[in-house]
Amino acid sequence: MLVSEMKPHEEVLTLLKGSDNVYLVGCNGCAEVCQTGGPEVAAELADKLQKDGKVIAGTTNIDFLCNKVLAGTRLIRDIDSINKADALLVLSCGIGVQVVASVVDMPVFPAANTKSMGGAPGLWPGEEKCGQCGNCLLGYTGGICPITGCAKSLVNGQCGGTTDDGDCEVENDRPCTWAQIYQRLKTVNRLDLLKNFMEPRDKSALLPNVATRKTLYWAVDQDVSEPAATEGCE
């Protein structure tokens, strides 16, 4: 099962800047268990966003958003409402966000960060992959994941190695993920997102507990005047 947590609400608002009319897509699978998806969480988020001045064009909750066929079939039913929106906000893991981005030609933003696959990359494994990086960037990359797609997992745009055909310098038989991201953002008229400076990824989200990493030099570097440093010794 996938483990995800909601992004800070301020980050969601930053992502939705300029998108006044928002369509919500929720997942009733793992995300519902993690409280990052499902009808209740989606309704709660819709409320919050309305208070922030957003118009909710509609909401669809889908059982297992990682199932691309199911997601496509369900979303097409509500295509008129979706077309009225400026953007889609997806309450699911990174795979769900990628699936939605691959079936609609609109800006798609994640509402959650995916922390762990817990053994299974969704229940309907497809070509979309989630790197469980804990800080979902899909909102800036047109719903295409550079962590799993780019050979170098770059976050600030393509490297100098993109071939003239738009392929990856490492595997010439597949497209450069950043070239795809550029094309996608161009299609949805959101190239401005590409200009954001992306902070280096915070790898500490992936580390085991600090207690397992303590060394002599770690101890020397601690400020012993801080009570926190003596915690557990009493």
Add this chain to the structure above:
Amino acid sequence: MSLSDLQKKVEAGDFAVTGEIGPPKGVNVDKCMEEAEKYLKDTCTAVNVTDNQSSVMRFGSLAGCRMLIDRGLEPVLQMVCRDRNSIALQSDALSAYGLGIRNVLAITGDHQSLGDHPQAAGVFDLDSVSLLRTLSLLEQGKDASGGELDGVPTFFKGAVVTPCSDPIEPQLIKMEKKIEAGAQFFQTQAVYDIKQFETFMKKVEQFKVPVLAGQVILKSVGMARFMNANVAGVQVPETLIQELKKDKEATKSGKTGAAICADFLKEAKAMCQGAHLMTLGWDHIVPDIIAGAELQ
């Protein structure tokens, strides 16, 4: 806090030439140092030292840069993000400053699978943009985690851009990001078509940042064709390939390559702030290029 000669020169609006050396695999660095001293000292304002270029393990850039200083040359430290995490990159940047190195060129780096250690880990903790931002932070007395520095370095921070990339828009967006992150000068990927270069320079004029036109010296017909087929964003026009075909001896000796480069720079010098000469070991033809392009 003295400025590097390269910074002084480009900021004064003078045309600056930079050379490039690639240290060997092993410790026999005397030959490339001697050649740099002999051919580049009087012709180039500064000389890049490559950082395990093409992902091939070699003698290091940091030591190579210091050795150039010892011989009276000004180095440009190339730093790729493939082999070191953000701790090591920052530490090496501080070390570089301590060794008297001021010019730093921030590059993402080729993927490790393209070199001779495909089994190695690729780090890419930072990328070219975030490395530039990190160097800027160090200059403000902070490390990447916000910690205070005891003694603050200053650098002249460079980056790269590919003028002939198609589409060009992603290059321009990333170039702008690099400038915002702190890039003060650019060295370009190899460019041979003056019209294409002119178009590119018109597009980046708005950024008001010095650009040094990159020149990989053409050594043979085979090399030109190989680059066309394999190097992203590099196109050697057929006319130049015919030029290389004409006189085999002149091509072999470097005369043709030097003449092609000099012809390009003669026209390009009115469009940009300098040239970056990547001779791939043929330092001896640099004086001919400088003379041919009437740069001195």
